[in-house]
Amino acid sequence: MIYTEHEEATGFLVVAQAALERHESENGLMLGIGLRLVRAPNAYGSRPYLATVESERGLLVAAMMTPPYKLHKLQIHVEDDSEPAAVELVIDGLLRGAWPVPGVLGREPEAEAFAAIWRRRTGAQWRTDMRQTAYTLRNVVHARYPAGEFRAAGQEDVELVRRWARAFHQDCFGDDLHERTMVTAEEKVKSNDLFLWVDGTPRSMAARGRPTPHGEAVSFVYTPPGERGKGYATAVVASVSQRILDGGKDFCTLFANAENVAANRLYQRIGYVAVGNVVDLGFKTPAERPLGEAVA
Numbered sequence: 001m002i003y004t005e006h007e008e009a010t011g012f013l014v015v016a017q018a019a020l021e022r023h024e025s026e027n028g029l030m031l032g033i034g035l036r037l038v039r040a041p042n043a044y045g046s047r048p049y050l051a052t053v054e055s056e057r058g059l060l061v062a063a064m065m066t067p068p069y070k071l072h073k074l075q076i077h078v079e080d081d082s083e084p085a086a087v088e089l090v091i092d093g094l095l096r097g098a099w100p101v102p103g104v105l106g107r108e109p110e111a112e113a114f115a116a117i118w119r120r121r122t123g124a125q126w127r128t129d130m131r132q133t134a135y136t137l138r139n140v141v142h143a144r145y146p147a148g149e150f151r152a153a154g155q156e157d158v159e160l161v162r163r164w165a166r167a168f169h170q171d172c173f174g175d176d177l178h179e180r181t182m183v184t185a186e187e188k189v190k191s192n193d194l195f196l197w198v199d200g201t202p203r204s205m206a207a208r209g210r211p212t213p214h215g216e217a218v219s220f221v222y223t224p225p226g227e228r229g230k231g232y233a234t235a236v237v238a239s240v241s242q243r244i245l246d247g248g249k250d251f252c253t254l255f256a257n258a259e260n261v262a263a264n265r266l267y268q269r270i271g272y273v274a275v276g277n278v279v280d281l282g283f284k285t286p287a288e289r290p291l292g293e294a295v296a
Helices: 009-022 028-039 084-096 108-122 155-173 179-190 232-246 261-270
Strands: 002-005 049-055 058-065 074-078 103-107 125-137 149-152 194-199 201-209 215-222 251-257 273-284
Touching: 002 084, 009 028, 009 049, 009 058, 009 074, 028 058, 028 074, 028 215, 049 084, 058 084, 074 084, 074 108, 084 108, 103 108, 103 125, 108 125, 108 273, 125 261, 149 232, 155 179, 155 201, 155 215, 179 194, 179 201, 194 232, 201 232, 215 232, 232 251, 232 261, 251 261
Parallel strands: 074 103, 215 251
Antiparallel strands: 002 049, 049 058, 058 074, 103 273, 125 251, 125 273, 149 194, 194 201, 201 215
């Protein structure tokens, strides 16, 4: 087996892209970030961790991390789970490079297998921060929408969008590390990728992003508590999804907290179909052992 840390996303994708595209919806985050790094190598402000493990049969593992952002823990894709030694090689590389690893994100069995080995090697306990369902949509089911109109957010909406992005982050992650989320939402306004459903005043928002060769993600879905249950989120998500499909993509994808029953029902009504489960695990390092120091 050959472990490689890639200096640039181009080399990483030469090795990993074909395998990632075989499950493009579930791997949309890793693939979308990789493609963005090809276009803008400094997009995340620091050197990303980009690694692959190959055998004579091809790719075994792909791993990516874009520190220092909380939303971007180590992402892992395991192409062949019969080769646990390939995951060990990734962990060897992370420890050798003293990479801080706050957690791991991936399909549930793969992420948990990584976390178990990481715990054995470092002593770090792990917890489940969130279980998500990955969805794909190829045809929008249009319901009867509430009063109002769909439009792109403009500069006049930036302060509202920042407030909603802060609330979105709090709802999703339960912490106050929201500044990057707010900046990302503002960037999406500038690029005309964030949209509102407006009934007199804005009632709900959703965004598009992370384009991959055949799909694009819907994210930043947020409706203030007082406006929920009125169809605004359905209207804006369906409209963003239709715009993505009309733009030439084969499908839309999104990730939903598996415990949010209302959101999952909403997406399914629009036409989203579950294609897999992704788990977000966080690591808690023992205070007496610096992260990255292996235990015997």
